[in-house]
Amino acid sequence: MGLLSKKATCNTHGQDSSYFLGWEEYEKNPYDEIKNPDGIIQMGLAENQLSFDLIESWLAKNPDAANFKREGQSIFRELALFQDYHGLPSFKKAMADFMSENRGNRVSFNPNKLVLTAGATSANETLMFCLADRGDAFLLPTPYYPGFDRDLKWRTGAEIVPIQCTSANGFRITKSALEEAYEQAQKLNLKVKGVLITNPSNPLGTTTTRTELNHLLDFISRKKIHLISDEIYSGTVFTSPGFISVMEVLKDRKLENTDVFDRVHIVYSLSKDLGLPGFRVGVIYSNDDFVVSAATKMSSFGLISSQTQYLLSTLLSDKTFTKKYLEENQIRLKNRHKKLVSGLEAAGIECLKSNAGLFCWVDMRHLLKSNTFEAEIELWKKIVYEVKLNISPGSSCHCNEPGWFRVCFANMSEETLKVALDRLKGFVDGPSSTRRSQIEHQRLKNLRKMKVSNWVFRLSFHDREPEER
Amino acid sequence: MKQLSTKVTSNGHGQDSSYFLGWEEYEKNPYNEIKNPNGIIQMGLAENQLCFDLIETWLAKNPDAAGLKKDGQSIFKELALFQDYHGLPEFKKALAEFMEEIRGNRVTFDPSKIVLAAGSTSANKTLMFCLAEPGDAFLLPTPYYPGFDRDLKWRTGAEIVPIHCSSSNGFQITESALQQAYQQAQKLDLKVKGVLVTNPSNPLGTMLTRREINLLVDFISSKNIHLISDEIYSGTVFGFEQFVSVMDVLKDKNLENSEVSKRIHVVYSLSKDLGLPGFRVGAIYSNDEMVVSAATKMSSFGLVSSQTQYLLSALLSDKKFTSTYLNENQKRLKIRQKQLVSGLEAAGVTCLKSNAGLFCWVDMRHLLDTNTFEAELELWKKIVYEVKLNISPGSSCHCTEPGWFRVCFANMSEDTLDLAMKRLKEYVESTDSRRVISKSSHERIKSLRKRTVSNWVFRVSWTDRVPDER
Numbered sequence: 015m016g017l018l019s020k021k022a023t024c025n026t027h028g029q030d031s032s033y034f035l036g037w038e039e040y041e042k043n044p045y046d047e048i049k050n051p052d053g054i055i056q057m058g059l060a061e062n063q064l065s066f067d068l069i070e071s072w073l074a075k076n077p078d079a080a081n082f083k084r085e086g087q088s089i090f091r092e093l094a095l096f097q098d099y100h101g102l103p104s105f106k107k108a109m110a111d112f113m114s115e116n117r118g119n120r121v122s123f124n125p126n127k128l129v130l131t132a133g134a135t136s137a138n139e140t141l142m143f144c145l146a147d148r149g150d151a152f153l154l155p156t157p158y159y160p161g162f163d164r165d166l167k168w169r170t171g172a173e174i175v176p177i178q179c180t181s182a183n184g185f186r187i188t189k190s191a192l193e194e195a196y197e198q199a200q201k202l203n204l205k206v207k208g209v210l211i212t213n214p215s216n217p218l219g220t221t222t223t224r225t226e227l228n229h230l231l232d233f234i235s236r237k238k239i240h241l242i243s244d245e246i247y248s249g250t251v252f253t254s255p256g257f258i259s260v261m262e263v264l265k266d267r268k269l270e271n272t273d274v275f276d277r278v279h280i281v282y283s284l285s286k287d288l289g290l291p292g293f294r295v296g297v298i299y300s301n302d303d304f305v306v307s308a309a310t311k312m313s314s315f316g317l318i319s320s321q322t323q324y325l326l327s328t329l330l331s332d333k334t335f336t337k338k339y340l341e342e343n344q345i346r347l348k349n350r351h352k353k354l355v356s357g358l359e360a361a362g363i364e365c366l367k368s369n370a371g372l373f374c375w376v377d378m379r380h381l382l383k384s385n386t387f388e389a390e391i392e393l394w395k396k397i398v399y400e401v402k403l404n405i406s407p408g409s410s411c412h413c414n415e416p417g418w419f420r421v422c423f424a425n426m427s428e429e430t431l432k433v434a435l436d437r438l439k440g441f442v443d444g445p446s447s448t449r450r451s452q453i454e455h456q457r458l459k460n461l462r463k464m465k466v467s468n469w470v471f472r473l474s475f476h477d478r479e480p481e482e483r
Numbered sequence: 484m485k486q487l488s489t490k491v492t493s494n495g496h497g498q499d500s501s502y503f504l505g506w507e508e509y510e511k512n513p514y515n516e517i518k519n520p521n522g523i524i525q526m527g528l529a530e531n532q533l534c535f536d537l538i539e540t541w542l543a544k545n546p547d548a549a550g551l552k553k554d555g556q557s558i559f560k561e562l563a564l565f566q567d568y569h570g571l572p573e574f575k576k577a578l579a580e581f582m583e584e585i586r587g588n589r590v591t592f593d594p595s596k597i598v599l600a601a602g603s604t605s606a607n608k609t610l611m612f613c614l615a616e617p618g619d620a621f622l623l624p625t626p627y628y629p630g631f632d633r634d635l636k637w638r639t640g641a642e643i644v645p646i647h648c649s650s651s652n653g654f655q656i657t658e659s660a661l662q663q664a665y666q667q668a669q670k671l672d673l674k675v676k677g678v679l680v681t682n683p684s685n686p687l688g689t690m691l692t693r694r695e696i697n698l699l700v701d702f703i704s705s706k707n708i709h710l711i712s713d714e715i716y717s718g719t720v721f722g723f724e725q726f727v728s729v730m731d732v733l734k735d736k737n738l739e740n741s742e743v744s745k746r747i748h749v750v751y752s753l754s755k756d757l758g759l760p761g762f763r764v765g766a767i768y769s770n771d772e773m774v775v776s777a778a779t780k781m782s783s784f785g786l787v788s789s790q791t792q793y794l795l796s797a798l799l800s801d802k803k804f805t806s807t808y809l810n811e812n813q814k815r816l817k818i819r820q821k822q823l824v825s826g827l828e829a830a831g832v833t834c835l836k837s838n839a840g841l842f843c844w845v846d847m848r849h850l851l852d853t854n855t856f857e858a859e860l861e862l863w864k865k866i867v868y869e870v871k872l873n874i875s876p877g878s879s880c881h882c883t884e885p886g887w888f889r890v891c892f893a894n895m896s897e898d899t900l901d902l903a904m905k906r907l908k909e910y911v912e913s914t915d916s917r918r919v920i921s922k923s924s925h926e927r928i929k930s931l932r933k934r935t936v937s938n939w940v941f942r943v944s945w946t947d948r949v950p951d952e953r
Contacts, residue, residue, distance in 0.1 A: 017676060017708065017746075022613040022777035066560045073551070073559065080790075081549050082542070090542065091535045096761040097602075097754075132601050132763075133566075136784045143638055147488045169612055169638070169781070285566075292565040292789030294601075308491040312638070315605045316785035320761030321549075321794065 021169060035395070040404045047429065054402045055434045060216065060372045061425040062250065062289035064346040068339050069288070072329060079328035082321070089324075096320040099313050101130040105327035109297060112330045113282060115340065116248045121261040129298040129309040130323070132316035134246050134283035137296040138165045138210075140312045141279055144305050145240050146172040151204035152242075153195045155179050155187050157375075157411035157418070159216045166210070175199040175206070178414055181377075184366060185218055187211070187226045192233050208240030208277070209233070214247040214257065217411050217420035218375045219368030221251060227263045231274060240277045249287030249340060251370040252348035276302040284326065286372060287343070293322045347372070347424060350431070354423040357435030361442045365421075372424040376405075379417030381442070390416040401441040403434055490638065504864070509873045516899065523871045524903045529685065529841045530894040531719065531758035533815040537808050538757070541798060548797035551790065558793075565789040568782050570599040574796035578766060581799045582751060584809065585718045590730040598767040598778040599792070601785035603715050603752035606765040607634045607679075609781045610748060613774050614709050615641040620673035621711075622664045624648050624656050626844075626880035626887070628685045635679070644668040644675070647883050650846070653835060654687055656680070656695045661702050677709030677746070678702065683716040683726070686880050686889035687844045688820075688837030690720060696732045700743065709746045718756030718809060721817035722838025745771040753795065755841060756812070762791045816841070816893060819900070823892040826904025830911045834890075841893040845874075848886030850914065859885040870910045872903055 036058065045053035073080060082090040096102065103125070110123040131137040146152065148171030154162060155177040166172055177195040179185040192209070199206045209230060213222040234241045243260045251257040260278055269275050280299040285291035295318055298309050330336060354374055358365055366375040382389040387409050394407040397419075408418035423431060505527065514522035542549055551559045565571065572594070579592040600606035615621065617640025623631060624646040635641055646664040648654040661678075668675045678699060682691040691699075703710045712729040720726040729747055738744050749768040754760035764787055767778050799805060823843055827834055835844040851858040856878050863876045866888075877887035892900060 017614070018771075018773055018777070019613055019616050019619075022773055061564060063560070063564070066563065069563075070557055070559050077550065080551055081546065088539060090539050091532070094535065094538075094759045094761050095530060095532070097763070132785045132788075133783075139784050144488055144491050147490075150488075164780075164783075169784075290563045292563050294566070294786050294788050302487075304487055304491060308487070311633075314602075314633075315608050315638075316601045317763050319763050319788035319791040321791050322788040325790065 036398045036404045039398050043402075045402070045430065045433075047427075051433075052402065054398065054404055055430060055437075056404050056425065057422050057434060058404045058406045058420075059425045060286070060420075060422050061291065062286055062343075062347075062372050063425050064289070064350060065339065065343045066289060068335075068342060069329070072332070072335050076328060076332075079325045082324070093320045093324055096323075097317060099310050099317060101128070101318070102320065102323040102327055104331065105323040106130065108327045108330035109282075111333075112336055113248075113297075113299070115333075115336055116287070117257065117259050117262065121259060121265055123261075123299060127299055127301060127306055129300070129306055129313055130318050131296040131298060131309075131313050132294040132318060133285060133291070134244065134281050134296040135161065135165050136294075136313075136316040137281045137283070137298045138162070138242075138244065139168075139170065140309050140316075141242055141281065141298055141305075142166050142170045142172050143312060144308050145242075145279075146170060146207045149173065149204065150207040151175045151199045151202075152207060153177050153192070153199065153209045155185075155191070155211060155215075157185070157217055157408055157413035159212060160406075160410050160412075162210070172207075173199075173202075173204050175202070175204065176412055176414075177209070181366075181415055181418075184220070185215075185375075186223065187229065189229050189233070192229065196237065206237065206239055208242060210242040210244065212244040212246070213260070214245075214251060214370035216247065216371060217373060217406065217408075218366055219371035219373055220366065220375075221255060221257050221370050222260075223255070224258055224263060227258060227260050228267075231260070231263060231267070231269070231278075234277060235274045238277075240279065242279050242281060244281040246281065246283045247286050247371050248282070249343065250347055250372060252344045252351060253369045255369060257370065276300075279305065288339075290326075293326070294318060295322065295326060350423050350428070353428065353431055354421065354435070357431070358421075358438070361435070361439040363438070363442065373420050373422040376419045376421050377417065378419055379415070382417050385416055387416045393417075394419070397438075397441070401437050403437060505867045505873045508867050512871075514871070514899065516896075521871065523867065523873055524899060524906075525873050525894065526891045526903060527873045527875045527889070528894045529755070529889075529891050530760065531755055531812075531816075531841055532894050533758070533819065534808065534812045535758060537804075537811060538798070541801070541804050545797060545801075548794045551793070562789040562793055565792075566786060568779050568786060570597070570787070571789065571792040571796055573800065574787075574792040575599070577796045577799035578751075580802075581805055582717075582768075584802075584805055585726070585756070586728050586731065587725060590728065590734055592730075592768060596768055596770060596775055598769070598775055598782055599787045600765040600767060600778075600782055601763040601787060602754060602760070603713065603750050603765040604630065604634050605763075605782075605785040606750045606752070606767045607631070607711075607713065608639065609778050609785075610711055610750065610767055610774075611635050611639040611641050612781060613777050614711075614748075615639060615676045616674075618642065618673065619676045620644045620668045620671075621676060622646050622661070622668065622678045624654075624660075624680060624684075626654070626686055626877055626882035628681060629875075629879050629881075631679070641676075642668075642671075642673050644671070644673065645881055645883075646678070650835075650884055650887075653689070654684075654844075655692065656698065658698055658702070661698070665706065675706065675708055677711060679711040679713065681713040681715070682729070683714075683720060683839035685716065685840060686842060686875065686877075687835055688840035688842055689835065689844075690722075690724065690726055690839050693727050693732065696727060696729055697736075700729070700732060700736070700738070700747070703746060704743045707746075709748065711748050711750060713750040715750065715752045716755050716840050717751070718812065719816055719841060720839040721813045721820065724838060726839070745769075748774065757808075759795075762795070763787060764791065764795060819892050819897070822897065822900055823890065823904070826900070827890075827907070830904065830908040831915075832907070832911065842889050842891040845888045845890050846886065847888055848884070850911065851886050854885055856885045862886075863888070866907075866910070870906050872906060 040054045040056055043053045045055040106125040106128050110125040113123045151173040153175050156179055175195050175198055177191050248257055282297040284295040300306050364377045381393055390407055397403050406420040509523045509525055512522045514524045575594040575597045579594040582592045620642040623643050625648055644664050644667055646660050699710055717726055733739050733744050752765040769775050833846050850862055859876055866872050875889040
């Protein structure tokens with residue numbers, strides 16, 4: 015082992031978990047309309063592939079942006095040398111404006127409070143380094159993005175304590191769930207430093223309600239802790255009730271000059287709205303000068319390529335483009351979402367009513383042999399190996415009720431989605447399907463206390479696709 | 484403090500140090516040939532600005548690379564989605580070959596052992612996370628790049644224990660210095676995990692000798708620890724002697740598949756050789772699969788933009804370009820360094836004989852009032868405020884002898900360098916006539932090795948201004 019650190023060696027990276035199988039199977043046998051029509055369709059990747067054409071036409075009309083030119087003059091040298099961790103001013107301004115636009119210009123963002131990072135992965139880890147010491151905890155509502163286990167905990171030594179949410183109320187965050195999570199942390203002797211939510215939610219695809227946001231603000235105010243709102247999916251809201259950012263609620267409640275204002279931080283990225291995960295563009299927004307200052311220095315470890323900052327500053331400064339993009343992106347997501355929902359309905363499968371994101375939170379509890387996570391994994395394996403669809407089991411997202419799956423819809427063509435849905439219908443209707451009785455539709459209240467086993471942690475961390483959200 | 488982490492609050496970031504003054508003064512009053520000819524000339528920034536024209540010409544002839552196209556077809560979608568932490572295969576291949584070319588193709592680099600990082604700042608930190616626990620220590624020869632205090636220690640909790648090198652032997656690493664550093668770490672109750680060297684050295688501008696590398700390999704072998712060789716300046720070697728990488732030595736000693744080879748790791752970046760610090764391209768190279776695997780996963784926190792990976796894979800795959808570039812870069816650096824050295828000589832100032840890097844390690848001990856760091860800082864302030872040159876004081880690099888300064892030469896035009904040398908000459912001539920230079924101030928101070936460097940020196944390495952300046 016050559017005396018490596020614990021971080022490098024004792025990490026259970028899921029090489030031996032069943033989740034890994036799904037990815038492995040997909041890579042061995044990936045679906046291709048022409049070359050491999052019986053292959054596995056990837057529905058576990060939350061990518062937005064619906065609107066690239068809009069960006070490509072913009073690039074064709076604005077060649078300077080990618081070619082290191084400004085008004086026909088080369089600025090290659092300037093960009094090659096630019097490594098200031100404060101970021102390209104024109105880019106930060108364009109990002110701040112874009113974030114405002116995403117919120118209907120109901121709130122404004124000050125570019126000086128923005129810290130650029132290499133993706134939201136880096137932003138979240140950096141915020142954790144700024145807000146938590148080793149052994150401190152953050153509360154997260156379940157189900158949550160599996161990558162958080164790595165991003166928030168791995169190198170920081172921080173802990174996550176779940177806020178248990180259930181289908182009983184559409185997985186909404188309740189006051190009692192918040193309090194229970196806080197008490198649970200105390201029982202485990204962990205100092206709670208804050209709450210982290212993803213709004214709109216991954217994997218639920220729902221926007222956080224004003225009620226929930228109010229509860230959260232009251233809670234963090236009382237406990238004197240932080241709130242991180244990861245709003246990476248804010249530009250994927252395609253239908254009512256519409257997106258409400260925590261910044262809006264702070265403004266509406268006139269909390270802008272209070273103590274709690276400085277403890278609310280936003281994370282954003284262009285990986286989902288613009289579909290550019292490869293460009294590594296993330297952002298921390300904070301009203302706390304200290305956090306901005308420290309995070310800025312830490313960003314040295316993951317700065318955004320100046321080449322990329324320049325391209326995107328030009329793109330996002332074009333308001334005609336951003337307006338058109340946001341509208342069109344919304345329309346396309348809405349249509350595609352509808353197709354998935356109808357297709358699932360035709361197979362007798364429901365999903366959580368959602369209005370955002372690149373996926374649906376699908377209810378397959380009635381297809382389980384028993385109300386257990388073992389049965390969920392069995393079902394999942396069938397779906398991977400027989401139905402040949404790679405979808406994400408709810409247990410990998412720390413959901414406390416078996417039978418829920420996240421199914422993505424924006425990372426494939428319409429035709430491929432249709433094929434996937436036909437296959438699913440075939441599986442459900444066919445003789446090999448396992449139908450549960452109506453009794454089994456009952457919701458399980460006791461699952462809240464169920465401890466998620468070790469392999470589920472490992473599920474969230476494997477060797478293949480670390481950036482999959 | 485609103486319950487922020489201790490990392491954020493208990494950190495001395497040098498806002499109140501004198502080093503900060505130099506940068507501040509420069510930014511208030513930056514030299515400009517036309518608009519501000521009396522301003523401060525920036526000689527504290529180790530940037531390579533000498534060969535941009537070569538890259539720009541290449542870009543003009545190869546528009547597809549920046550235009551996100553391959554053979555005229557748009558690959559925008561592919562690149563936009565590409566976030567695989569294993570990196571763009573064609574980029575890693577091109578990078579591996581470039582690293583081989585820099586070492587005269589005497590050694591080979593396997594692309595699958597390369598881990599990409601957002602700059603070597605990120606690469607060094609990641610390696611530290613992989614090799615050291617909080618409280619473990621790495622030994623570093625002094626003087627060293629000030630940024631290491633942040634890059635290796637800040638978020639990892641690791642410690643640095645210096646290997647004291649002195650001018651008595653040209654700052655070379657000796658066996659006794661290595662052993663002393665190791666013992667010092669033990670006295671401080673720190674577990675030594677390895678040694679980190681920068682080769683060619685920043686701030687010295689010299690290459691490690693084969694003898695020193697052999698010493699290091701034997702040392703880490705006997706102590707069963709790691710060796711990190713930060714070879715970020717490997718493409719800036721302009722002297723007659725060949726660059727000897729630790730990889731060369733491993734090969735020559737037939738240790739390539741040995742146990743010790745697994746504990747030797749190389750760090751690289753395109754920020755100095757190609758002058759592209761803004762693009763954030765760094766790499767870790769390791770023969771230890773676990774390190775490669777863990778570092779690859781950690782690289783999620785600082786991946787290289789796919790847009791940039793693609794551009795550079797096209798650039799570096801063009802062997803005609805890389806060959807021309809490396810040759811020309813060498814030539815221009817050599818000429819420019821010579822200009823600095825002659826200019827200094829004309830002012831009666833010598834520097835350490837060097838054959839690499841973007842700077843010289845300049846000996847101004849004879850200009851000190853006393854052989855102290857206070858005097859060094861006094862001199863430095865004079866040079867910033869009166870001579871109007873921003874150069875880096877040796878104490879910021881943890882040098883144990885006062886009076887040494889790092890002066891950069893590749894981040895300005897020839898004329899600007901000329902002017903800087905004239906100013907220095909005038910200053911020295913005017914002070915010569917005012918001072919009485921006593922013989923004793925030329926004496927080397929042997930006991931300085933034990934001198935603890937004060938707190939402000941640590942802070943000096945951490946300013947708010949230009950964090951990635953090397």
